[in-house]
Amino acid sequence: MSYPEPVKTFDAVEHARNKVLRANQFQELVIQQFKNAYEDFWGLNPDGGSRYTAEEMQAILDVMPQTTAIDILGDSSRFVDYISAAYPNQLDEKYQEAAWEFTIGTNGIVITELRPEWMPKPQEEVAPE
Numbered sequence: 001m002s003y004p005e006p007v008k009t010f011d012a013v014e015h016a017r018n019k020v021l022r023a024n025q026f027q028e029l030v031i032q033q034f035k036n037a038y039e040d041f042w043g044l045n046p047d048g049g050s051r052y053t054a055e056e057m058q059a060i061l062d063v064m065p066q067t068t069a070i071d072i073l074g075d076s077s078r079f080v081d082y083i084s085a086a087y088p089n090q091l092d093e094k095y096q097e098a099a100w101e102f103t104i105g106t107n108g109i110v111i112t113e114l115r116p117e118w119m120p121k122p123q124e125e126v127a128p129e
Contacts, residue, residue: 027087035095042099048120057100058111066108
């Protein structure tokens with residue numbers, strides 16, 4: 001004779017837990033994907049600085065149709081607004097503005113310099129023993 005197995009009933013806690021875990025994973029994914037795209041667009045290095053000089057970044061923007069570059073910057077700004085509203089205090093401040101200082105004029109976007117928060121960190125000197 002076999003013993004009857006208990007019948008599994010609906011577990012609201014488990015379902016709720018899974019939904020919260022997925023929402024948290026989505027938040028992490030959205031923020032990380034934005035950071036990755038931001039760093040790629042501006043050519044940022046993991047240890048600070050950009051793989052592009054100001055002249056190279058300017059050349060990249062110059063060959064894009066002017067409206068495309070401006071649209072990308074506008075879309076990025078609106079997405080930052082979304083992230084800030086949906087996930088307050090989760091996006092580092094340095095990602096909330098362009099990595100390069102720039103102006104927009106009749107000739108389009110003009111790059112000036114890398115923002116200080118993206119400058120490479122100075123290497124600490126190790127004292128000889």
